[in-house]
Structure formats: C-alpha cells, structure tokens
Amino acid sequence: MSRRSAASSATGSRSPPCGTSATAWNRRTRARAAADMRRRILRATVAAVVCAVLLFAVPLGVAALRLYRQDEVRELQQTADQVAVSVPRQLRGSGDPMELPRTEGGTRIAVYDTGARLVTGSGPATGDGPVRGAMAGRASSATLGGRLVVAVPVGSGEQIRAVVRVSSSAAQPVHRAVLTWAAMGGLAALAVGVGVLVAVRSSRRLAHPLEALAATAGRLETGDLAARAAPSGLPEADEVGGALNRAAERIDRLVQRERSFSADASHQLRTALTGTRLELESALAARDRADPYGAMGSALESLNRMEATLTDLLALARDVPERAPLDVGALLAEVESRWHGELAAAGRPLRIVTDNELPGAVGSQRAGRQVLDVLVGNAAAHGRGAVTVRARETAGVLAIDVEDEGFGVPDDLDPFGRRQGNGDGHGIGLALARSLVDTEGGRLFLSRPGPGPRFTWLVAAPGG
Incomplete structure (x- = not known):
C-alpha cells in the first residue's frame, strides 16, 4: 500500500471515491453525520x-x-402481645389447657416457661435466641x-413468668416486595x-437546525452566496445561523463589489490601452518625420497611471469602507499635479478653489483620488473651457464641485449609467465613481446639467 493510500485509509477516506461527484459525496457525508448526531443524542x-x-428505583x-419486613414484624409482635x-x-398444673388463637398464612405461636421449655403451641422444644x-x-x-421470629415476655422486670413466640415465613415480605418491584x-x-x-423528538428537533446550518454552509462552500440559514426556533442554532448569514452577506457584498469594480475598470481601461497602443504604433510608423521616444515616454507615463489606478481599485474592492479623516488638501493637490499639465496643453486652465x-x-x-480623477477626466473629455474644482461647506457637510464651461449633459442621457465611458480612456467611468462614493457613505449627483455642467460630491461626515 502506498503512503498516500495508507493516509487516506487512516483518515477515514474523506475524499470522494471514483465516479462520485463532490456534491453527492458531501451530501451523503452530511446525512451520515446528521444520523450519527441523532443517535448520539x-x-x-x-x-x-x-x-x-x-x-430512584433501587433505593x-x-x-x-x-x-414490608418491619410491617410483618410489627404484626407478629401485635399477635404475641x-x-x-x-x-x-x-x-x-392449672388443669385447664391454654388455648391459643387461630392464625392464618403459616403463622405459628408457642409459649415457653421461664426455663425456656415449650409449654404449648408450635415451636422448638427449647427456646431459641429470640426466646x-x-x-x-x-x-x-x-x-x-x-422464618421471621418475634418473642415477647409475659410479665415485667424480674417477674418474667413466660415468653410468647410468634413466627411466620420470611418469604412473605419478599413476595410483597416483588409485586411492588414489578409495578415499579x-x-x-x-x-x-x-x-x-422524547429523545427521538428532541434529537430531530436539535439535529434539524444543525443539518440546515450544515446544508447552508455546504451551499456557501460551493459558491452559492445567496444561501441563507432560515430561523429554526432554537436560540443557539439561530444565533449561529445569524452569524453565518451576516458573514455570507458580507462576503457577497465584497465579491459583488470586487466583480463590479473589476468589470468597470477593465472596460474603461481597455480604451486607454488601445489609445496608448495606437499612439505608439503611429510614432513608430512615422520614424522618418518624428522622434518616437517622446511618444513612448508619454505612453509609459499613461501606463504607470493606469497601473496605479488598477492597484487602487483592487485595494478598494477588497477592503471594507474606511472611516479615517479625509485629507482634502492632499486630494486637491494631487488633482492639480495630475491634470494641470494635460489641461494646459489643450489651452484649458484648471482652477482649485477652497x-x-x-x-x-x-x-x-x-477612493477620493479615483472619484476626483473621474470627475476631472470627464470634464476634460466632454467639457469646454476652464475646469474648476471647489471644496466648500453646505449644511455642515463637505461638498466638492467639479464644473466646466461646456454645453452640459443632454436631458435623455444618464451620466451615471453603466458603460457610459468617456471615450478616450481617461478615468474609470462615472458609474464606478458613484459606486465608490456610495460605498464610502457619501453622495454623487449632477447638481447642474448645463450650460456649465457641475457634479457635486457630498463627502461623509464624521459620525454620520
């Protein structure tokens, strides 16, 4: 036998046999475990x-x-008295023989004189220990x-003139006890x-919630994140089921968030990669008329920005929302550093107002860096004139506005609809920007459709 086969035999063959699906094997394993649990209960x-x-019964x-023995002794003593x-x-020598009362059930009466000699009745000729x-x-x-024997003196003190001995079968108390034991x-x-x-009912009642929890955990294990444990009426099992449901909901949210972010990022960045590739191919094709190294440097810079964007997106997709203080000054400084040169090259100024x-x-x-990058990139791609980024206070909440001097957004267009890309690869899309803001506990909306469209981001307040 190989070492692997021996290990499998030692662990009880936990892997499914050949020809058996993992789902069916897990189902049968859970059924056997549930049956064993019911039997143990x-x-x-x-x-x-x-x-x-x-x-309770033995004592x-x-x-x-x-x-019963004491009762029998007491009855014999009453008879003797x-x-x-x-x-x-x-x-x-009195002349009249002494008459003894008639008895039933094998009871024997005897009278002895002071010399322990039998005078009358049924008993040993010489008195025994009780006599x-x-x-x-x-x-x-x-x-x-x-036999049970009871002896009672006739007379008192030193004037003992006779002894009455009464006996009966010792089996009578035992017979009565046997009847009582039979009833017991x-x-x-x-x-x-x-x-x-009660045990069968309790085992089913206790095992059913645990079986349901095991089945729910099995569905989660196979990737069914919509599986939820139903209430069972058993407080302990319901507490475990609630914890399992909360964990499943959190995992589902994280997975959906990561899938959504990844899909939107890949969709939007594909355009940027295509544009960068075309720029490099054009520069290489025109090698006699232009120096391709400038275009290659610009493309490399674009690739670095896209790599940083992807890194941020993956981190945001996997992490829970952060509740740390937001450094607005640093965000605005990054916006100016990122977009000032590109907008200036197009003859469009960038204004930062605080x-x-x-x-x-x-x-x-x-998240803040990506949201502002989306909004400024959207203004650069679709707007005109100067782009203004303003941080202000409104109703006790921080608001950041991004506006330009363009014609605005058409009434029949939802700027936050999914796959509404900006066309040239800048940013990652307004749909994902709103998703980021919602996840961080804020709001992103189009506060002025146009002319001069303005997007407003209301940032979450501390304790909100």
Missing part, C-alpha cells in the same frame, strides 16, 4: 433516563422491602431458618419509553 437521553430511573425497592395477655399465672432475649425482659426478633419495573419501563419518545473653513470629512484617500 438519543443514546445520551436514554442513558440519562435509565440512570435516573435506577437511582426505593430496598426501602420497600425493609418496610395479644397472646401474652391471655397467658395464665400458672402455666403448668432467650425475651427472658431478659425485652421483645426481640430475628430471622431463623427462613412497569412504571420504569413506561418512563424509559416516554424518555425514548473655502476658508471646511467641515470634517471621513473616507478613503484612494
């Missing part, structure tokens, strides 16, 4: 019921046997030869049966 409940019954059975009252002062004990002036009892056994069997029924007192704002520097 059933065994534990039945064992608890049986232990409880035994701990009770012993106590019942002792009680009744006989002792009728014992004459002279046991021998000798009664001679000392106290009633005594014992079990001799399978029936009740115990009934209790165990009820315990089994109010004296700005309210606090929170968010991600990466």
Whole structure:
C-alpha cells in the first residue's frame, strides 16, 4: 500500500471515491453525520433516563422491602402481645389447657416457661435466641431458618413468668416486595419509553437546525452566496445561523463589489490601452518625420497611471469602507499635479478653489483620488473651457464641485449609467465613481446639467 493510500485509509477516506461527484459525496457525508448526531443524542437521553430511573428505583425497592419486613414484624409482635395477655399465672398444673388463637398464612405461636421449655403451641422444644432475649425482659426478633421470629415476655422486670413466640415465613415480605418491584419495573419501563419518545423528538428537533446550518454552509462552500440559514426556533442554532448569514452577506457584498469594480475598470481601461497602443504604433510608423521616444515616454507615463489606478481599485474592492479623516488638501493637490499639465496643453486652465473653513470629512484617500480623477477626466473629455474644482461647506457637510464651461449633459442621457465611458480612456467611468462614493457613505449627483455642467460630491461626515 502506498503512503498516500495508507493516509487516506487512516483518515477515514474523506475524499470522494471514483465516479462520485463532490456534491453527492458531501451530501451523503452530511446525512451520515446528521444520523450519527441523532443517535448520539438519543443514546445520551436514554442513558440519562435509565440512570435516573435506577437511582430512584433501587433505593426505593430496598426501602420497600425493609418496610414490608418491619410491617410483618410489627404484626407478629401485635399477635404475641395479644397472646401474652391471655397467658395464665400458672402455666403448668392449672388443669385447664391454654388455648391459643387461630392464625392464618403459616403463622405459628408457642409459649415457653421461664426455663425456656415449650409449654404449648408450635415451636422448638427449647427456646431459641429470640426466646432467650425475651427472658431478659425485652421483645426481640430475628430471622431463623427462613422464618421471621418475634418473642415477647409475659410479665415485667424480674417477674418474667413466660415468653410468647410468634413466627411466620420470611418469604412473605419478599413476595410483597416483588409485586411492588414489578409495578415499579412497569412504571420504569413506561418512563424509559416516554424518555425514548422524547429523545427521538428532541434529537430531530436539535439535529434539524444543525443539518440546515450544515446544508447552508455546504451551499456557501460551493459558491452559492445567496444561501441563507432560515430561523429554526432554537436560540443557539439561530444565533449561529445569524452569524453565518451576516458573514455570507458580507462576503457577497465584497465579491459583488470586487466583480463590479473589476468589470468597470477593465472596460474603461481597455480604451486607454488601445489609445496608448495606437499612439505608439503611429510614432513608430512615422520614424522618418518624428522622434518616437517622446511618444513612448508619454505612453509609459499613461501606463504607470493606469497601473496605479488598477492597484487602487483592487485595494478598494477588497477592503471594507474606511472611516479615517479625509485629507482634502492632499486630494486637491494631487488633482492639480495630475491634470494641470494635460489641461494646459489643450489651452484649458484648471482652477482649485477652497473655502476658508471646511467641515470634517471621513473616507478613503484612494477612493477620493479615483472619484476626483473621474470627475476631472470627464470634464476634460466632454467639457469646454476652464475646469474648476471647489471644496466648500453646505449644511455642515463637505461638498466638492467639479464644473466646466461646456454645453452640459443632454436631458435623455444618464451620466451615471453603466458603460457610459468617456471615450478616450481617461478615468474609470462615472458609474464606478458613484459606486465608490456610495460605498464610502457619501453622495454623487449632477447638481447642474448645463450650460456649465457641475457634479457635486457630498463627502461623509464624521459620525454620520
């Protein structure tokens, strides 16, 4: 056997056999695990019921046997006391034989003189231990030869003139105890049966939520992020299910966010890559009339900016929204550094205006950089004249406006609709910019359609 086969055998063959799909194998594995769990719950409940019954029934059975024996001894003693009252002062030579009462159930009565000799009745010819004990002036009892024996003195103190001995079969208390034990056994069997029924129901009730949780986890494992655990009525399982649902929702949001960002970025950056490629090919084709190295340097700079954009997008797609203070001055400085030269080359000025007192704002520097890059790039591609970026306060919230002197946005066009690219590859699209702003807890909207269109970004406030 190979080392891998031995390891597989040692771990219980956790991998699916040949010809069996992983889904079916996982389903059967979960079914076996659920059945094992139900059996464990059933065994534990039945064992608890049986232990409880035994701990209650055994002492009770012993106590019942002792009680029946004490009852029998007490009855024998009462009989002996009744006989002792009728014992004459002279046991021998009185002329009239002493009459003993009739008894039932094998009870025997005997009277002994002070010499422990049998005078009348049924008993040993010479008094035994209980008789000798009664001679000392106290009633005594014992079990001799399978019989319960009670001896009672006649007289008191030093005037003991006779002893009455009464005996019966020692099996009578046992017979009564056996009947009681049988009744207790029936009740115990009934209790165990009820315990089994309760255990079966409880095992199903406890196992079903766990099976549902396992099934939901299995669906999540296969990539079904829409799977959710339904309420079961079991608080502990519902708490675990709620945590699983929250984790699934968070993973779903992160995955959707990453997919959306990746799709939009690839769609928009493909145009930029195509433009850069055409620029390089044109420069190479015109090698006799122009120096291609300038175009190559410009293309390399564009590629570096696109690489930085992709890095920011991937980081934003994977991370949770940031709630750190937003450095507005640094953002505006980056906008000026990034766009001043390109706009100046086209004869269009870039104006950065900042109010004296700005309210606090929170968010991600990466997201802010990308949003402003989109808005300024959109103005550069579709607008005219000067581009103005202004940071101001409105109703206690930081607002950043980006406007130009163009004709504006047509009424029938949604500027934030997906795949509404800017055509020349700048930026990553207004749709993704709005998605970034929404994720950061702010708002992005077209505050003035035109002429002189203006986009306004309301940045999330601290504690908002």
